[in-house]
Amino acid sequence: MQAAVVTEFRAPLRIDEVDIPEPGPGQALVKVLYTGVCHTDLHAAHGDWPVKPTPPFIPGHEGVGEVVAVGDGVTRLAVGDTVGNAWLWNACGECEYCQTGRETLCPDQTNGGYSVDGSFGQYMLVDATYAPIIPAGVDLAAAAPILCAGVTVYKGLKESEVKPGQWVLVSGIGGLGHLAVQYARAMGMRVIAVDVSDDKSALALDHGAEVALNAATEPDVVARIHEATGGGAHGALVTAVNAHAFPQAVGGLRRGGTVALVGLPPEQFGLDIFSTVLLGLTVRGSIVGTRKDLAEAIDFFARGLVEPTYTLRPLEEINDIFDEMLAGRIDGRVVMDMRA
Secondary structure (H helix, E strand, O other): OEEEEEOOOOOOOEEEEOOOOOOOOOEEEEEEEEEEEOHHHHHHHHOOOOOOOOOOEOOOOOEEEEEEEEOOOOOOOOOOOEEEOOOEEEOOOOOHHHHOOOHHHOOOOEEEOOOEOOOOEOEEEEEOOOOOEOOOOOOHHHHHHHHHHHHHHHHHHHHHOOOOOOEEEEEOOOOOHHHHHHHHHHOOOEEEEEEOOHHHHHHHHHOOOOEEEEOOOOOOHHHHHHHHHOOOEEEEEEOOOOOOHHHHHHHOEEEEEEEEEOOOOOOOOOOOHHHHHHOOOEEEEOOOOOHHHHHHHHHHHHOOOOOOOEEEEEHHHHHHHHHHHHOOOOOOEEEEEOOO
């Protein structure tokens, strides 16, 4: 099969012929039809994070395809089912986190396209217990971004503790942020969006934000957030990978507000401890979502409440896609068509 392979960090991915994997016990072999391209895939290919994948490996954790074979002991999936892979490829199922509904914190988890080969190939393996099932009748290309970008922002919005009718600030209107705006609206929240381009502001407004601010041209973004929301956002979700976005979001909160962080910039950011304590603010991290979160995120999509903005590209353009991602030139999500 053809696959885009990371052979060394920060080198262009190679389109290679590799063996089709065989499903082991509890696994299924999936013929990949579409796969989204996530910023995490770029981080993986560059070896940006402290715990690095081991080259050679195949990235991708937003793959959608058809089950073509199953391994021993598989009862949940059958040949012909439409399923996906996800960042949470599997977890131990036995630790305190798995047993208390926090499987994304499992210290022994396996991650799709990172510690196990992912969906940037014509075939992939999935854990039959953890693979999300894609409902019939949906746009399969559009379903791909839901498997990471969608569930990540959906879970992050829940972590923000914003209630229906309250204001949520969405910082960064890219592959994650444009979905966050839609999930927030579907969950009954009012949305104020912040990015650094007029195009991204327009995208946020198109998807239901009531206010969209360009931080590159707005002289005092924090003051504008407080003015537009009548005292500050009740919660915030930061999807941006720019370190300036984080203190901006914290500053944009009203008293007692919560900011959930899902973006992973290479830089650190300073936290105003005095204001955090005095105003009773909460700053928390949110990492993708559990299988239950993912099923809920897919349900919002299947009911037509969330519609990813995406463009279809071939696998052979993966290095160009990464270059465009680095330059911030992608609106919404890129989905690669793996059917050729």
